Amino acid sequence: MKNFLVVQHTYSEFLGTIEKQLEHRDIGFSYQRPFTGQALPGNALQCDALFLLGGAHPITDREACPWVDDELRLIEVFARAKRPVVGIGFGGQLIALHAGGTPQVEPRHDAYWTTAHATAQGREDPLAQAVDGRRVLVMANGRVTLPPQLAPVAIDEQGRWIAVRPTELSYGMLFRPELKPGMVEDMIMEEGRSTPDNIGELLEEARRLWEDMQQTTDRVVAALVTALDLMQERRKMPVFALNPVKSRE
Numbered sequence: 001m002k003n004f005l006v007v008q009h010t011y012s013e014f015l016g017t018i019e020k021q022l023e024h025r026d027i028g029f030s031y032q033r034p035f036t037g038q039a040l041p042g043n044a045l046q047c048d049a050l051f052l053l054g055g056a057h058p059i060t061d062r063e064a065c066p067w068v069d070d071e072l073r074l075i076e077v078f079a080r081a082k083r084p085v086v087g088i089g090f091g092g093q094l095i096a097l098h099a100g101g102t103p104q105v106e107p108r109h110d111a112y113w114t115t116a117h118a119t120a121q122g123r124e125d126p127l128a129q130a131v132d133g134r135r136v137l138v139m140a141n142g143r144v145t146l147p148p149q150l151a152p153v154a155i156d157e158q159g160r161w162i163a164v165r166p167t168e169l170s171y172g173m174l175f176r177p178e179l180k181p182g183m184v185e186d187m188i189m190e191e192g193r194s195t196p197d198n199i200g201e202l203l204e205e206a207r208r209l210w211e212d213m214q215q216t217t218d219r220v221v222a223a224l225v226t227a228l229d230l231m232q233e234r235r236k237m238p239v240f241a242l243n244p245v246k247s248r249e
Contacts, residue, residue, distance in 0.1 A: 052091025
C-alpha cells in the first residue's frame with residue numbers, strides 16, 4: 001500500500017481536506033510531529049512521498065522551530081531516493097530554502113486571499129494550471145526570496161511567488177489547499193499562537209468560499225497526482241529480513 005510521510009508543525013494544521021482525497025485514492029499517510037519532540041526518520045525507504053505542512057512561526061525562528069535543519073536533511077533524503085516532496089505554507093518555504101532561497105523574517109504574518117496566476121514557467125505545469133485564475137488563501141510567516149535561477153510556476157496578484165517547482169518531483173506552495181474554516185478557527189483558539197490581525201476577515205471569506213475551496217483542493221490534488229506520479233508505489237526496503245538457517249542432519 002502507498003504511504004506518505006506527513007510532517008506536522010502545529011496541532012491545528014494537518015492534511016485537512018487533502019486527507020479525504022488521499023483516502024479515496026487508497027493512499028495511506030502517517031504523521032510525524034517534531035514540535036512534540038518526535039524525531040524525524042533518517043531515510044525515505046518506507047514511504048512513497050513526503051508532505052511538509054504549515055506552521056505557526058517563520059522558518060528563521062530556530063528557537064521555536066529547532067527541527068528546521070532536520071527537515072532540510074529529510075527533503076534531501078527524499079530527493080536522493082527519488083520520492084516526491086510537497087511543501088505547503090511553512091513547508092513550501094522549506095522547499096524554497098532547500099532550493100537555495102533566502103529566508104526573510106518579515107512580514108511576520110503573510111496571510112491574504114488572492115487570485116493565482118500561472119507564469120510562463122507554469123504554462124504547462126499541472127499545478128499552476130489547476131489554480132490559474134482561482135481564489136486561493138496564502139498563509140505563512142515570513143517570506144523566502146527565490147534564487148535567481150528558480151522561476152515560480154504561480155504568482156499572486158502582486159507578482160509574488162506562491163508556487164514553485166524546483167525539481168520534477170517537488171513543489172512548494174504558499175497557498176493553502178488543505179485548509180478548511182474549522183482549521184482556521186482552531187488556529188485562533190490555539191494557546192499562545194500569534195495570528196494575523198485580519199484573521200477574522202480571512203475566516204469569513206473562507207466560509208463564504210468554502211464550496212469553491214473544496215473544488216480548488218480537488219484540482220490541486222489531481223494536479224499533484226499527475227505531476228508527481230503519486231499513484232506509483234515506490235520500492236520499499238523490508239523492515240526486517242528472515243534468513244533461513246539450514247538444519248544439520
